[in-house]
Amino acid sequence: MSVLLDARHVVKRYDGGDPSTPALAGVDVRLDRGEFVAVMGPSGCGKSTMLTILAGLDRPTDGEVWFDGRRIDRLGETELAKLRRRRIGFVFQSFNLLPTLSVAENVELPLLLVGQRRGTARRTAAALLEDLGVAERRRAAPGRLSGGQQQRVALARALANDPDLVLADEPTGNLDSRSTRDVLGLLRAAHRRGRTLLVATHDARVAAAADRILRMSDGRIVEGRVLGDARPVRLPFDPDPLP
């Protein structure tokens, strides 16, 4: 399989932060095309920072980020925006839907940005929302949806342009177990369609769905483990095991 994303010795220090303890202290990540990788680790270990840098939402202090053979950490903001709109989808823990747009308009937004006609974008968004089970709420304001529904809409927005890479930062962190299961099902479906997924999570059920788990601690990747065929993993503390 070819390499889609390659981050080499990525370091991130924040202004005013302790220089001896950078948020990322030399991270190396390589994602193959079509791979589903979970990143685990305690809060503050650098998972979110790593995801935002890989998505081009932030810049590393040091190191390199390559996407599909192109170095992206030195690209201008405009170039990065154009790359993201077509090839990288991002899902936030707190959904981050635009509150002044309706559910359908939130999903149409990336489609319109790549030049789709309004009618086509509307139909594509409607189909996506139908697949995700929130079609009946397409005209509602995001604030009126439950957390699980909002995350499905956020996922629909991230998948709208069928990006090569989907980065998800704690996508189930704010959800109940039923919604977690639904969102996880959607991530798996995207993976099955050949999308490359990198998901930061605390949730063992989400991690268990991945091909590979990276463990982070103090800004470093301390362990990388390829999961065997024994998936899905049933954990003793899991209150609502996967089917």
Added chain:
Amino acid sequence: MTATLLRLAFSGIRSRLLSSSLTILLAGAAAATLVLALQVGDTSRDPWQRTFDAANGAHVLALMPTEDQARRLGRLAGVVDAAEPTPMAVKGVRLATGSGSLPLWLAGASEAPTVNAPVGITGTTAPGGGIVLERSLATALRAEVGTRLRLVGPLGRPVSLPVAGTAVVPSQGRYPRVNPGVAWVSPSTLQLLQPDRRDWRWVAGLRLADPDSAGAVAASIVAGAPPGTVIATTWQDQRADVLKDAEPFQLLLTMYAVILLAVGFAVVTILVGARALQQRREIGLLRAVGLTPRQVSGVFVTESAVLGLAGSVVGFGVGTLLAPVLSRATTQSLLGSPTVAADPSDLLVATIPVVLVLVVSSWLSTRRRTRYPVLQAIDAGHPAPPSGAARLLSLVSRSVVLSVGSRTLLAGRARVALLTAAISLTGATFVFALSMQEALAHRPSGAPSDVPTDLPAMVYALDAVLLVVAASALLAVALLAIRERLRDFAVLKTVGFTPRQVAATLVSPFAGLALVAGVVSVPLGLALYVGAYRLAGGDGAVTVASWPALALVPVVTVLVVLVSTVVPARVATRTPAASALRAE
């Protein structure tokens, strides 16, 4: 509890320097304008009094049909001094100018009378073989000592006279507001120019033992003569007539004060409302620790009141110092310069409406926001849902950027309405100023303007103040919009908006709003001008600004808005998406 509320209010003021400064600027501008309106007339009282004293002014000045009638007035009870009656031709004498002629009241005296004597400014007050001009008339004619003037009587034979001097009298207001103007010649020249004595009046200046009885004496003089044949004015009438020169200033200043208060209301409502929205969580926490909604509103209201008070004090000082400058034109017909007429009661009169407007606007904008259930307030974070108007606009708009931008802006409908009103009013004052300038430019050639010289300058200065206020308000609102939408901007970047597109989502709706406001400001400004013109006693056709000039107003409005919002927009695009999201 009061101390706690005050402490919270002061900490709010300190933590928001931009909006606090803007509120003080607004309050100060409105208060200064009000103080100017109140004091601009009074600043000429001292010069008038100086002129009255120097001229041995008449407590009663009467224009009688015959010399004998005028002479008899000196024997009235209470009169302690009466000048030798002076003949004055009130009809038939005209002064030739380059393009026509002007009517003139011509007094004939070989030497100055003992009461209401012309006070010399330049040259001499004894006309000899020349003519002495009242100073404001000389200024309007651009005549100096030595300039030769041509006067024409009813017989049509022109007489050329050199200007022997210029003088002022306390009974004569500024020319051309008081028209015809007054000049003094020798009795023989008067006889030469207007030989028909039926067109003469005899001026009698009377000094009274009790100046307060002037009204009664004047009334008795008028009552003792056939109706319409006698004019008698008291010293109070003379002073009021001279001080009337400040009326156009007062009218315009009052109008601008009202506009500034209206703009202030809009801007403070926006600023305080946005702050209350931004601080919903803090409001929830304050209520959680036991403050009532009324007390929380009280914090915001106290803040506005303190800022309004500070602005009013600053405005009082500025207005008091500027008032004599504005009155300079008034004193063309008087001795000396206008003086500061500080009256502490003016501070009270200016402070009450300013503080009231700020307090009401902040109370209106916070009362609903302090009444959310505590938990809802603490968990706050959801701005307004999409509006119907915004949906319609996005359906019409083919641009995704404009669509997103307008949806964001229209989410705060009340704010948009207030901002549009503030910009429209500012634009309207420019339409007003342009129309005034056009009217002045279109007066008949050679005819002096009865608009005080400093009036257009004052209007443009007030326009500049409004422009600064409106531009600062726009900047503050744009910064508020950024602060409120920082997370949304980060999300837009995440889904693929370029920095330019993100900036455009902020700038383009403001520009659209400015275009609407600019278009609205044209009829609004014209209505304002016509209203003020009629109120000032103008009649006949009104000259307004030309259509090309009016068409420029919306264009300039858009440009000003673009300049005011482009910097905040750049700030918005430069904030890294990750930082904005982390801050959330």
